Amino acid sequence: MLIAFTLQNFRSYKEAATLSLADLKWVALSGLNGAGKSAVLAGLTLLQQLVVVPTEQITDCLPYQPFAFDTTSDGLPTQFAVTLERGGSRYRYALSYDATRILSEELAVLLPGGQSQRLFLRQNGGIVCVPAGQKQAAANTRPNALFLQTLQAANYQPAIAVFSWFAEDLVVLGDRPRTDLVLDDWLIPQLTQFLHAVGSEVAGVTQRQLALQFLDGSRFTRPDLALLYEKYDEEGEVVDVAELPLRQASTGTQQLVTAGLAFITAQIAKNPQTVIADEFASAVRPEVATALLALVASDVNHSQLLFSTGHEVLLSSQTDPQQRCLAEKNYRGESTLRQGISAMTEQPTIFTHQRVDGETLRTAFTTDIA
Numbered sequence: 210m211l212i213a214f215t216l217q218n219f220r221s222y223k224e225a226a227t228l229s230l231a232d233l234k235w236v237a238l239s240g241l242n243g244a245g246k247s248a249v250l251a252g253l254t255l256l257q258q259l260v261v262v263p264t265e266q267i268t269d270c271l272p273y274q275p276f277a278f279d280t281t282s283d284g285l286p287t288q289f290a291v292t293l294e295r296g297g298s299r300y301r302y303a304l305s306y307d308a309t310r311i312l313s314e315e316l317a318v319l320l321p322g323g324q325s326q327r328l329f330l331r332q333n334g335g336i337v338c339v340p341a342g343q344k345q346a347a348a349n350t351r352p353n354a355l356f357l358q359t360l361q362a363a364n365y366q367p368a369i370a371v372f373s374w375f376a377e378d379l380v381v382l383g384d385r386p387r388t389d390l391v392l393d394d395w396l397i398p399q400l401t402q403f404l405h406a407v408g409s410e411v412a413g414v415t416q417r418q419l420a421l422q423f424l425d426g427s428r429f430t431r432p433d434l435a436l437l438y439e440k441y442d443e444e445g446e447v448v449d450v451a452e453l454p455l456r457q458a459s460t461g462t463q464q465l466v467t468a469g470l471a472f473i474t475a476q477i478a479k480n481p482q483t484v485i486a487d488e489f490a491s492a493v494r495p496e497v498a499t500a501l502l503a504l505v506a507s508d509v510n511h512s513q514l515l516f517s518t519g520h521e522v523l524l525s526s527q528t529d530p531q532q533r534c535l536a537e538k539n540y541r542g543e544s545t546l547r548q549g550i551s552a553m554t555e556q557p558t559i560f561t562h563q564r565v566d567g568e569t570l571r572t573a574f575t576t577d578i579a
Contacts, residue, residue, distance in 0.1 A: 212292035221544040240536035245544030246517035273308040278542035382486035413437035461492035475512035482512040489516035
């Protein structure tokens with residue numbers, strides 16, 4: 210489970226900003242367009258990519274996206290830190306980097322009473338604290354590679370736990386399922402029931418093998434999800450069932466299928482899942498999105514959800530204030546986070562508020578071209 214995430218000098222976050230999930234099953238990032246909601250999720254996704262997909266050569270550049278609206282940040286490192294729980298242990302993993310190398314990296318296990326035990330440390334590009342028996346792993350770690358990745362490959366158990374959390378337990382929700390996803394037989398009726406429960410007119414779900422061909426003539430197949438819809442005659446009687454490839458369905462339906470698959474499969478995962486979703490359920494009805502949140506908050510759910518939304522209707526007055534995190538941006542383009550605010554009572558700052566100039570808006574749609 211994700212406990213906390215901190216980012217600094219990444220996109221619009223010039224200064225450090227921390228999002229805390231603690232024991233919450235869901236937390237929502239709200240705020241105006243462009244305030245920095247998506248940047249928080251993008252930072253966590255990028256950290257996942259850094260951990261799971263290592264650089265291959267010493268010449269490979271790192272995905273460095275510093276704050277761009279001043280004269281100094283592009284010379285400073287981007288910093289990420291995550292606190293997570295896996296297998297009954299809590300870890301804190303932090304790193305900083307620029308475009309060409311990892312500058313600092315640290316892994317610690319958190320102990321009762323607020324204490325921690327450092328497992329390894331990298332400073333100024335050099336690894337200065339090495340776990341017992343892992344000196345060769347340290348020597349094999351390139352300047353643009355993570356020591357964490359090298360250690361998990363060397364079978365160092367704490368590094369394996371943290372790496373596995375990023376690889377297996379952190380789930381990034383898109384608008385549609387992965388194209389390589391293979392549905393087990395038990396999952397199809399579960400997904401169909403889920404779609405019925407949220408008011409979808411889908412009669413069922415099936416999976417076919419889609420044949421594809423490369424330009425060189427070679428062929429391969431991949432799984433392809435399809436939705437089943439009832440066909441009616443002129444008298445309104447059901448006469449057949451038609452298949453519609455999921456990729457041709459509406460965005461809202463694709464989002465529902467993706468969310469359903471994520472939440473259903475999370476229940477059978479070996480470890481609790483952390484699902485992150487940018488603009489969660491943005492294309493579905495508000496009452497459906499609200500029902501999904503109620504499902505996430507219920508006792509039957511063992512995962513947690515971190516999502517951004519522009520719809521305040523999802524965040525009722527009964528919501529725990531810690532479940533609401535407001536992203537704001539000042540006139541210098543710097544984003545900040547405020548967590549623990551009451552629903553619908555606190556407004557964004559004056560620097561964040563976007564005033565709509567109706568006359569300018571109208572002019573933008575006016576042209577002199579005949």
